[in-house]
Amino acid sequence: MLALPVYNGKNLLGIDFEEWFHPQLIQKYLPKKNHELKIIYGIDKMLDWLRKNETFATFFMVGELLEKKPELLDKIIENGHEIAFHTMQHNRLDDNNFKEKFEKELDLFDKLTSGKSKGFRAPTFSLNKNTSWAIDHLIEKKYLYDSSIVPAKTKLYGFNDADVAPYNISSDFLMGDNKSSLIEFPLLITKVFGKKIPAGGGFFLRFLPLKIIDSAIKSYQKLHIPATFYIHSWELTPELMPSLPLSISDKFITYHNLRNALPKMTKLIKKYQFTSFERYL
Structure with a gap:
């Protein structure tokens, strides 16, 4: 078992570094x-x-x-940041035949990064009861942590009953296993009208009023829990993101308030302390 880190007042910032054609809602429209x-x-x-x-x-x-x-690797590492794994082509863990590919992808990414990757996030937070086999591979490859659990249920992902604080996770016990060596860092959530919803990044960073996200972080601080955030690389560079002909709903989720993601995240990192998972551990 890897001991859980002691809360140090800092929050966690992950940048899901992917291209414009990688998001799940976009892939289905592209040849x-x-x-x-x-x-x-x-x-x-x-x-x-x-x-x-x-x-x-x-x-x-x-x-x-x-x-x-x-x-890209040298630029990221030389500036004091951490590299972690997000699959080789942004595949969901439950994509057809992906289970057979995952271990090979871990080995390839290990070579590409000279063994520097110790963390993982499943694309579209696709870690669930049917894909928990991925955890066994992460543990086998000496990974230290995962950050694929959202403790709120949405149409695409999430676990309503998952803990909001970091915990040890295994393939048999996605909600917690004190004997496991892998730490799970769940994404920030909040409650709106009594319903749990994600608040730690992506569409919800762009959609929710800043005061709601701010309140969620403060509630975590009171509980001595780090708020785990993510922002996509294309949300940080909206000027590079092409406008694609998507359905009304997919276009709304992908592009809504896109140019305000960076200013909102800037306000948060100026007000609260954020760091990498590696430094937090």
């Missing part, structure tokens, strides 16, 4: 072919933003981007 890279060219902007705000982050990296641009 299977090589797409032009755009978002990776915003890496300097992201690093400058973190530097100016004296904040460290964990980059949950889609591995194929490191294959195409290996210099």
Whole structure:
């Protein structure tokens, strides 16, 4: 068992580093072919933003981007940030035949990062009872933590009964296993009209009023729990994100308030202390 870290007043910031064509809601509209890279060219902007705000982050990296641009690794590490795994092509864990590919992907990412990756986040938070096999592979590869659990149920993901505080997780006990060596860092949630909803990033960062997110962080502070946040690379660089012809609902989730994601996150990291998972541990 890996001992749970003692709360130190800091919160956790993960950047899900992926291209414009990786999000699940976009993939179904695109033909299977090589797409032009755009978002990776915003890496300097992201690093400058973190530097100016004296904040460290964990980059949950889609591995194929490191294959195409290996210099990304040095830029991230040399600036004091952490690299972590987000699958090689942003596959959901429950995609057809992905179970057979996952271990090979872990090995490949290990080579690409010279063994520096010790954390994982499942695309679209697709870790669930049917995909818990992934945890066994993470433990086998000496990973220290996962951050794929959202303690609120949505149409795409989530567990209403999951703990909001970091806990040890295993493939048999997604809600907690004190004997496990893998730590789970659940994403920030809040309650609106008595209903649990995500509040730690992505669409909900863009959709929820800042005062609701601010209140959620304060409630975690009172409980001595770190607020775990994520923001997509394309939310930090909306000027590089192409406008795609999606359905009304998918377009709303993908593009709503996109240009306000960076200003909102900036206000949060100026007001509260954030750091990488590696530094928190």
